[in-house]
Amino acid sequence: MASSSPIFRFAPSPNGRLHLGHAYSALMNERLAARLQGEMLLRIEDIDLTRCRPEFEQGILEDLAWLGISFAPEVRRQSLHFDDYRQALGRLEAAGLVYPCFCSRQEIKEAVRQREATTGIPWPRDPDGAPLYPETCRALGEAEMRRRCEAGEPHVLRLAMDRALERRAGESLSYGRFDETGAEHEIAVDPARWGDVVLARKDVPTSYHLSVVVDDALQGVSHVVRGRDLEAATDIHVLLQRLLGLPTPRYHFHQLLSDETGQKLAKSRMSRSLADLRADGMKPDAIRRQLGFT
Template sequence: MPPVFRFAPSPNGYLHLGHAFSALLNFDLARQAGGRLLLRIEDIDATRCRPEFEEAIYEDLAWLGIAWETPVRRQSEHFAAYSEAIERLSAQELVYPSFESRAEIARLVAKRETKGAWPRDPDGAPLYPGTARSLSPEERERLIGEGAPFALRLDMAAARRRTGGLNWRESGEGPAGETGEVAARPEAWGDVILARKETPTSYHLSVVVDDALQGVTDVVRGTDLFWSTSVHRLLQELFGLAAPVYRHHRLVRDEAGHKLSKSTQATGLRELRAKGASPADIRRLVGLP
């Protein structure tokens, strides 16, 4: 079977040079391997994703000369699949609701840090400090019945007991040069959010479900997502899914060395095209032949 690659942007802004690099790299690798390239629209954030940004994605990628298979998978059309995955984890007693707001969590972290540094995940966010995991079933049902907002979290300790040691095959390179067989450390993320009351999925959950359903064999993405792979490998193991080969690539940064943002107009593809840049210029700017 030919390898399957995918480019999976979120339509919450216009594409920039960093997106172009990742999309072109996936396109080039798929062609070199005689494989397929899929395009997936990761639009689970209804408050930020907009139709005009999605249309701009298609326009920018076509301008770059990138071809992809159709139909395009749009995550907002597949919430039922993500809910089914949550139900499978719930049946294993690996998911629980937490009811603290972001402000309440910040206060809990501040309180705990009066006694020493509170652990943080690889992105620098504090691990979940609450006690919702120990709430009784009756108390959880009461709060949900009253309409309280909640997030569904993975019981990381229980999940790790079920899976044991995990690793993934890295054909690229991590932020500290990690390559080859890399040991996964999902516990570094704590009890991650898998869904919310108003949105029945999260990035971690939907990307694992989608990659499996679409038969993705090669995940090529930026090093900013390198350690997220630990959570993805854990979920793959819990669902009994095969792991793709991962290839994490360097990030395209601005002149100050910062990761590019969709609000950075100087590196936006639309702005560069309006100034007369060609697809060949974009390849040169991101360091591709």
């Protein structure tokens, strides 16, 4: 998609109803797009075919229409574009940057526990607090990897982080972060702190990391506005953009909303949905005022 004006996108997942945190993010996108005279796109991130459901997507559309947020007519649904992600993954595989991993989460947890018990040293964690993958399957030979894949063993595909970074040796990895005034400054990234991240699964040819960079490029997204919980993951996205020869958007990270206990609003914690608030008689203008978007 080619455009001379900035392009923003709001990209919810239809695995539950939207809550006030989603409303805040959508309204922040709307505010910044208006200030920069940009265009707003809607993307439905539904690669998780087991949890995403049509009724939740319909709920998203209803909630956004109720809030009065307008988007460009075409909606991109990730589940209809798996071939785009396969092609990007294929390029990384051809470059020797991807390998199959047959370890279950429990096996990874046990391997890390054993290493910590043996060395007495805490195993390194990624920015989200999860232990880095101990690279168990990288010791397998090519023939063994191929045999197990052909036998249909469950596996994921991981990025060989050291090889990926070697490929970009000498190149500064960074992105432009912009604030609410449009002012921008450069932020360096450190993908190595994430280790060998998962890029795809046997039954789903992509992950959030891979699909989001492919989608942003194909949709011509120039400005990404999302929560601070995804700020660290931008390390991975910038690296993938460089490896695939894709443009890097500018980024803005907004605050996260919390409930009365101080926990971040989340579908998994059954935070009150916009549909619940609407059923209670709350009006869109009241939502905007409450969130600071008068």
